[in-house]
Amino acid sequence: MTSVDEPVQPGGRVRDAARTKAEILDVATQEFARAGYDGARVDEIAARTRTTKRMIYYYFGGKEQLFTTVLERAYGVIREAEQQLDVDHLDPVAAIRRLAELTFDHHERHPDFIRLVSIENIHGAEHIAASEKLGRIGSPALDVIRRILAAGQESGLFTADVDAVDLHAMISSFCFFRVANRHTFGALFGRDLVDPARREHYRTMLGDMVIAYLTAERTAD
Amino acid sequence: MTSVDEPVQPGGRVRDAARTKAEILDVATQEFARAGYDGARVDEIAARTRTTKRMIYYYFGGKEQLFTTVLERAYGVIREAEQQLDVDHLDPVAAIRRLAELTFDHHERHPDFIRLVSIENIHGAEHIAASEKLGRIGSPALDVIRRILAAGQESGLFTADVDAVDLHAMISSFCFFRVANRHTFGALFGRDLVDPARREHYRTMLGDMVIAYLTAERTAD
DNA sequence: GAGCTAATGTACGAACCAGTACGTTAGCTA
């Protein structure tokens, strides 16, 4: 998550736009994820940076645009992970499982991302709408799902009537809920969904669920 | 959602604690759901009430306790809906499907509730922790699931190794995601998950998914 | 109908917070 972690290099640059911007983004990501958009404090972000509030406005224009940039970067990370995915050598069942597990793992490893998405939804996705970058990008995961689905349906292995977008929603919902609603769920039902001891259980459960759905015997109608 | 909708009764009471409290709670629910905890404005809530800000502090103590009370009421509504559920006369498959559909319908009909839960999770469920009422209550849905699951597993119909809490999480995650992440999902993938035209499709999809998972043929291991 | 209290309204304060005016300097370039 942290892209700035080099210690202050003694002989290094004192002024470095790229590093200052990156540092602001790192801290802003944490602060927005911690407290929500309105709960986040620009002063707090500045204080936890080696620079000042002035620089936030210098580089990003304002709180709103800063949040948008934070979102863009967070979505960029998951997009990258999805691009790494290579399932062309796997059979459809294994391929879907692999994809589901990648999503599962990414959500688990990036709770800040989940929180940012929750926050953005509270605000009606207005920052995504305002971002050219986020509007343009598709989802590598969708392309992968499309190909797997086509192969599975052609071979008659997959019987379900879903398209890639719906299947993506199904997989994401489980992964997202587990992390996003961890606190209320834990408080109300006394079970920590992100307990490492139960991690494999849920990871398997997700794959089983998706595969069962895709391959279930269906009565013709 | 709105529990105060009687027009101002000409001969009615001018001072009515119960009604004032209820009206504040109605408006507060909307305002918190609209803008999040920190985005919500106490002045705005007061302005949209027939009373003043003074009363919010008089009855609820402060913004924090107001939000807690709003949460308590929102959870109370879904608890009530779950209590209405009677599936004892149904076979396990039909019973699970009915329960899933109830959850689906409730989430769809109460987007404010979903938003409040999202917001509460951003804040680490600290208000639930602070509420005696919310800590005490269990979930009627869980009891129902437990009974259905026991019946289904005993008859050998259900093969999956899940307990009630996990199954509840599975069902909730799909219903929750569809409403909570509607905006970002729509903006990124161009599909409105809450489009009425697709409602039946997703409602069926949820049931199919859960049943397929529960009844899937499994290789002994 | 006198008196009491829960219920209500007004006006204000003090802290907070996003954003900016103004001034300074590092480090590149010619």
Added chain:
DNA sequence: TAGCTAACGTACTGGTTCGTACATTAGCTC
């Protein structure tokens, strides 16, 4: 090395926002 500009810091402001001190009244009780 002079000069220029991108990069940076300080100090402040204007508006906002939670919360409250103080004043008032409706309506019940005896």
